[in-house]
Amino acid sequence: MAIDAELLKILVCPACKAPVTLTSDEQGLRCGTCKRVYPIKDDIPIMLVDEARVES
Amino acid sequence: MIDARGNRSALVRAYNLFSLLYGSTAARLEREGVTRGLARARIQPGERVLEVAVGTAAVHTRLRQRLSAHGLLVGVDFSSGMLRATRKRMPKARLAQADAHALPFPADGFDLLWASYLLDLIPTEELTPLLEEFRRVLRPGGRLLLVNFSKDSEKLIWWERLYQLTPTFLVPWLFAGCRPIQAAPFVRAAGFVGVEREYLAGGFNSEIITARK
Numbered sequence: 001m002a003i004d005a006e007l008l009k010i011l012v013c014p015a016c017k018a019p020v021t022l023t024s025d026e027q028g029l030r031c032g033t034c035k036r037v038y039p040i041k042d043d044i045p046i047m048l049v050d051e052a053r054v055e056s
Numbered sequence: 057m058i059d060a061r062g063n064r065s066a067l068v069r070a071y072n073l074f075s076l077l078y079g080s081t082a083a084r085l086e087r088e089g090v091t092r093g094l095a096r097a098r099i100q101p102g103e104r105v106l107e108v109a110v111g112t113a114a115v116h117t118r119l120r121q122r123l124s125a126h127g128l129l130v131g132v133d134f135s136s137g138m139l140r141a142t143r144k145r146m147p148k149a150r151l152a153q154a155d156a157h158a159l160p161f162p163a164d165g166f167d168l169l170w171a172s173y174l175l176d177l178i179p180t181e182e183l184t185p186l187l188e189e190f191r192r193v194l195r196p197g198g199r200l201l202l203v204n205f206s207k208d209s210e211k212l213i214w215w216e217r218l219y220q221l222t223p224t225f226l227v228p229w230l231f232a233g234c235r236p237i238q239a240a241p242f243v244r245a246a247g248f249v250g251v252e253r254e255y256l257a258g259g260f261n262s263e264i265i266t267a268r269k
Binding site: 004014 | 163
């Protein structure tokens with residue numbers, strides 16, 4: 001099961017509140033502004049700033 | 057009102073473990089307060105509802121019943137164990153792991169924000185900023201519904217005396233971290249209007265607070 005489409009539509013980055021998009025491997029949500037990637041575990045996105053990695 | 061004690065990571069560890077038995081213990085004590093809160097929430101089919109701190113889904117299932125299929129229900133929790141428990145009971149629930157202080161949602165998106173038995177865990181100095189964050193994600197006119205472990209006088213109750221005497225590392229385990237609070241002034245300080253408080257004695261003494269953005 002993938003992450004719910006309605007949920008994906010409303011999720012934003014908890015740090016900068018900008019929209020996030022699914023990464024190509026569908027294992028994370030990337031913030032378009034600060035480039036943080038939030039992991040998805042067991043179909044539950046982990047929207048914690050401390051758990052995010054920053055992609056260059 | 058006394059302050060919360062214990063550090064946050066210890067509290068999260070405790071709640072990850074509590075997720076295994078919370079539904080059959082604490083959630084039962086909380087049921088009466090939740091029932092009263094649901095009556096006051098006046099949820100309409102089709103509304104957009106956010107529950108902060110879903111726990112083991114004791115309330116989330118009841119919120120779902122009150123929304124039609126068109127309504128949007130989203131739940132967050134800081135504890136991964138609690139989210140797994142909710143997922144197990146509600147395979148289709150829309151869930152995210154999040155910090156209530158920094159919600160992963162845009163401004164003005166929800167008709168109702170529900171948080172039961174969460175604020176009694178939050179250190180006093182963090183209450184107003186937390187409620188400001190709750191207010192941010194509500195649409196103008198959107199409703200806040202809080203159910204908190206509470207008390208009806210200014211005097212210290214036995215729970216508070218014990219809570220203050222207990223070594224810090226034991227507070228999450230013996231008291232689930234929570235102490236009685238009276239949250240209405242903080243709700244007003246965060247900019248909410250129409251703040252009302254109902255006190256419910258017995259079982260878990262609770263307050264039900266309703267307010268509008």
